[in-house]
Amino acid sequence: MPTVMVDTLIEHLAEDGYCFKLNGLGKFIVRHGPARRRKIGFSGETREIPPKRKVKFLTLGKLRQLETARIRDGVNKA
Secondary structure (H helix, E strand, O other), rough: HHHHHHHHHOOOOOOOOOEEEEEOOOEEEEEEEOOOEEEEOOOOOEEEEEOOEEEEEEOHHHHHHHHHHHHHHHHOOO
């Protein structure tokens, strides 16, 4: 089953905003970042940073409730 999920995400990496939801657990969201220009501090040179694709995981349901409760209570370790 996990290979089917991975294959589905890989197939849809080109789609900005694509969402793959796992009920009761969370969802994966594909985000595209544009290319941009950055100045290198020491040399002063300006370089083009290539566009990026990122996959973000957002927790939902009971997992999110547990996560927010741990943050609220100040618990940092698993």
